[in-house]
Amino acid sequence: MPSLAVALMLCAGCGDSLRTSIGGQITRADGSPLVGATVTARSDATGKWARAVTDADGAFQLGGATADDGIEPGEYYVTITEDRGDMGQMPATIPARYAKRTASGIALTVAAGESQELNLQLDPT
Numbered sequence: 501m502p503s504l505a506v507a508l509m510l511c512a513g514c515g516d517s518l519r520t521s522i523g524g525q526i527t528r529a530d531g532s533p534l535v536g537a538t539v540t541a542r543s544d545a546t547g548k549w550a551r552a553v554t555d556a557d558g559a560f561q562l563g564g565a566t567a568d569d570g571i572e573p574g575e576y577y578v579t580i581t582e583d584r585g586d587m588g589q590m591p592a593t594i595p596a597r598y599a600k601r602t603a604s605g606i607a608l609t610v611a612a613g614e615s616q617e618l619n620l621q622l623d624p625t
Contacts, residue, residue: 520571520610523561524618526554526580528593533558534622536583537594541576541608542601548572553583571610578606578618594622 522541526534539560542549550571552560562571580598584590597603610616 518573518612520573520613521561521615522550522571522608522610522618523559523615524620526558526560526619527621529622529624531621534580534582534594538581538583540579540581541571542579543572543574543576545574546572548574573610573612573614575609576607577601577604578608579604580606580620580622595625598622 526537526539528534533556534554535556535558537554537558538551539554539562540549540551541562548571550562552562554560579601580594582592582594582599584592598606606618606620608616608618
């Protein structure tokens with residue numbers, strides 16, 4: 501499987517919430533931001549999920565600004581779905597595998613009160 505450049509930075513114990521916040525930036529292999537993509541983190545254990553849409557810089561934020569917002573601690577897999585317009589008429593610019601739980605290759609574990617930065621440069625294959 502082709503490599504996926506992933507950078508994770510942890511801030512253990514940040515804040516006093518039991519929930520976590522995950523943010524970061526998604527770029528294509530050429531470094532250009534992936535705009536309007538849906539980033540979803542889902543837990544198989546709890547069925548809980550969080551979703552965000554990338555902005556003009558490819559940045560996203562899962563979790564929130566209040567103590568009751570955010571993602572519960574646990575293991576999550578991450579999928580990325582590209583906005584291809586109404587009816588999917590625009591050509592894909594990232595591989596379809598990133599939209600599949602079993603093929604995306606992106607997983608993370610978060611602890612209570614932890615914030616994570618997930619910066620991804622997506623492999624073109």
